[in-house]
Amino acid sequence: MPKSAQQPPIHPGEILKEEFLVPYGLSANRLALAIGVAPNRITGIVNGMRGITGETAILLARAFRTTPEFWINLQAHYDLELARAQVTKERIEGAEALSRELSAA
Template identity: 60%
Template sequence: MSEVRNGMRPIHPGEILREEFLVPLNLSANALAISVGVPAPRINDVVRERRGITADTALRLARYFGTSAEFWMGLQADHDLRLAERTANDALARIRRMEHATV
């Protein structure tokens, strides 16, 4: 993937799942799929960075690993925003901020 914003590529949540959870725990994607009650291709595709994490998957991963669904959804949202920023950069540069915009 190309670089975005701070010079780092967008990190897919599947990379976090693989490198921070599966590898250290010596857990296969198939074993995880069985444990959380989803089809193996769902977890395999996430781990291979071919598929994003859905709300349902986030809830299941949170329950299994003792994390929060917000953690997993936050990883996915950050990844999606960084990819969108990369593809929409030129279009965004042409948009002028509203003068009286308030936050």
């Protein structure tokens, strides 16, 4: 599929909002107060302006009976998809050339 036709990656905040906050009738502020973080942390995540840290992953996992790995994996997947879209062909070719050189050594 051409890059221009690809869907943008889904930010973990969208999943937090659509799969957890909305179904449970929770606001970002209510969640933040319950897990003891500043409301702007959760709002930033939900708005796609902030990533999920290890600490936040632990707290979200406890609140929603998931695992920290669930939240960290969502963030890692998002970050990798952004990186794939930003890494230039020339840089990839340079990395592959080095790999071939190392394999020949």
